[in-house]
Amino acid sequence: MMDWFSTLELFSKFYWIIALIGSLFFLFIVITTFIGADTGDDLDELDPGIESDTGIEFQFITFKNLIGFFTLFGWSGIACIDAGLSKPVTVIISLFSGLLMMTIMSAMFYYTRKLTSSGTLVYKNAIGAVGEVYLTIGANRSKIGKVSVNVQGSLRELDALTDSSVELKSGSVINVLDVTANGVLIVASQNKKQI
Numbered sequence: 093m094m095d096w097f098s099t100l101e102l103f104s105k106f107y108w109i110i111a112l113i114g115s116l117f118f119l120f121i122v123i124t125t126f127i128g129a130d131t132g133d134d135l136d137e138l139d140p141g142i143e144s145d146t147g148i149e150f151q152f153i154t155f156k157n158l159i160g161f162f163t164l165f166g167w168s169g170i171a172c173i174d175a176g177l178s179k180p181v182t183v184i185i186s187l188f189s190g191l192l193m194m195t196i197m198s199a200m201f202y203y204t205r206k207l208t209s210s211g212t213l214v215y216k217n218a219i220g221a222v223g224e225v226y227l228t229i230g231a232n233r234s235k236i237g238k239v240s241v242n243v244q245g246s247l248r249e250l251d252a253l254t255d256s257s258v259e260l261k262s263g264s265v266i267n268v269l270d271v272t273a274n275g276v277l278i279v280a281s282q283n284k285k286q287i
Contacts, residue, residue, distance in 0.1 A: 104173055107186070111166025117159045156201070157194045165190035215271040218243045218250065222267055222282060229253060229260040229279065239266055239279060252277040 100108065169186035177185070221241045229237030229252050237260065239252040252268075253276055254260050260281055270278040 103179060103182075104170075107166050107169035107173060107182075109166075110162055111170055114159060114161075114163035114166050118163045121156060121159060153194075154198070154201075157197045160193045160197045161190035164193040213244065213248070215243075215250075215275045215277070218268045218277055219271060220268060222265065223279075225252075225260045225262050225264040225266060225279075228262055231257055231259045235259075236276065239268075239277060241268060241277070250277050251275070252279045254279050254281075256281060 097105065097108070165186045168189035169182055172182035172185050218241050221243060223239045223241030225237060226240050226249055227238040229235065229239070231254065233253045233255065236251050236253055238249050240247055240249050242248075243250075252266070253272075254266075255278065260266060260279070265282045266279040267282045268277050268279050272278065
């Protein structure tokens with residue numbers, strides 16, 4: 093093995109070293125991810141994003157992305173050398189391949205992180221939902237009752253008021269019209285003609 097490596101020219105040695113080291117790190121990351129020892133991107137903490145309502149920002153330079161860059165950079169360079177391409181073309185193709193890999197990985201991690209739910213109930217998401225009265229709701233907002241409504245993919249029991257002139261009894265089908273500032277639903281009876 094060492095005889096073969098020593099016969100290579102410096103340009104080829106450079107690409108083989110990059111490809112092998114990148115592949116070893118890549119293999120290590122894959123194994124630790126599958127066994128659950130993955131603790132995240134340690135180098136991402138050097139420039140943490142500010143948490144705000146806009147969510148997670150797109151991160152291009154991370155430890156995992158750099159490993160992906162060097163792995164694909166090295167192997168695409170070796171493929172170009174084996175194909176007999178010139179050194180400038182090899183460098184350009186390998187750089188492009190590495191940057192493409194970083195972009196794909198960045199986008200993949202970005203959209204995967206955006207899929208995670210915070211679990212916070214947003215009451216406005218209940219507007220327009222159809223539900224059922226659980227505890228009687230007093231007429232003209234005289235008494236808070238409870239309704240069962242499917243919000244954000246799960247059935248929830250929430251406080252509710254109505255502007256109706258008659259109270260809404262348990263088992264009545266309702267529509268959510270609005271939400272007050274403190275999270276109480278404003279509901280109306282759904283008559284059978286609307287079903």
